[in-house]
Amino acid sequence: IPVLASTEIHSSALKALATLGIGRASVRQLPAPGGVLDLTAFDNALTAIDGPVIVVANAGEVNTGAFDPIAAMADRCAIHQAGAWLHVDGAFGLFAAASPALAHLTVGVERAHSVAADGHKWLNVPYDSGFAFVRDHEPLRDSFLTGGAYLASGPEAGWDPLSHVPEMSRRFRGLAAWCALKAYGRAGYREMIERCAGNATQFATWVEATPGLEMMAPAPLIIVCFRLTAQGQDADATDALNREAVATLQSVGRAFVTGTVWNGRAAIRAAFDNWSTTPADVAVLQSAIADVMTRLTGCSDATY
Structure with missing residues (x-):
């Protein structure tokens, strides 16, 4: 499946695509003068793709803090007949939405299919802390759900994070984020x-x-x-x-x-x-x- 992104796509996104088996070579990097995706180049590239596509947008590019035109990209993804999954990398910029003075930068993020951000940046919690939001949680759960007689994974067990992340076990990363949000x-x-x-x-x-x-x-x-x-x-x-x-x-x-x-x-x-x-x-x-x-x-x- 092809992936459209700007030349300023973060290396972690490329690594994630490789890990998923989609591959780094699937990424078509489009011009981003000043760090901002060129919409004309994006239009041309998206129009040329007949099948489904993944689109990666930056909300706070890592070198300059630049934001792609996310709302305009969401408009175009919505009318791509074969389907376009819009992912927003909000590692630096997502929290700008909390400020009335900066929220205009994040317009369109709410229309993405998935959004990722780091807690160890602007949330100011220790390494390593990251999180993702998805519009439809069922594909996520279907991908990571597993079971076994030794796992309390029945309906009565309630929500279980192992059904939503790659790891089978990990430390309580969410505690630091919860405490920080609760405190401030x-x-x-x-x-x-x-x-x-x-x-x-x-x-x-x-x-x-x-x-x-x-x-x-x-x-x-x-x-x-x-x-x-x-x-x-x-x-x-x-x-x-x-x-x-x-x-x-x-x-x-x-x-x-x-x-x-x-x-x-x-x-x-x-x-x-x-x-x-x-x-x-x-x-x-x-x-x-x-x-x-x-x-x-x-x-x-x-x-x-």
Whole structure:
């Protein structure tokens, strides 16, 4: 079965497709300028498929936080005669729906056939915590249901998670998520989500205003993709500079960022999804980057 997704499909989705036996080679990766799926390319690819298809949409792409046009993709999936299963990867972005200021980004997610997200990101519970929602639970149960004389799997046993997940046994992962939701509730998470987004905006604004830094993409959510630049350096030298900057920032230990590649060039990624991060912490990150810029490029124009 063919799978349509953007070039920014997460590696975990590719791994899941391989695990299921559908295969990585089944994925047709479509252009995503700025991290957002090109709808025209999607229309053309979907129209060319006569049979059923799986569609993977991003709600908070991992490098930039970009959202695919999920509502428009749902419209097209709904009229695909052979059937189109719309899956939304909401690992970063699903919780934006809890904020009135950010909920517009998630419009259309409610129309998906399945949605996956991580609890160890914005829910702020320990590794490993993930969950999925499905529109129709019967195919899920039919796939994973098993039985045996030694299993209390009869109707009187009530709901049993082993009938809905691949594992036969596992630790009580759901407890941490339940406790966190119970402790903070909708209002608490809304406040945290908006605080995290504010931290990202603060940092992105500083990057845009700082000589020697540039944004690699817009930052609509909590991920800022940026890089250092140095006058007179070619593209390869700039890539090397940014890889060295990431290594230096990590070794110094004042703040943590990760390296990535965006549009074929080395970049730096800062994600603001921790509940305890404050504007003062953002200032520490800015100071650390300014110091690294001075060390590696001699540029001392950054203020923080």
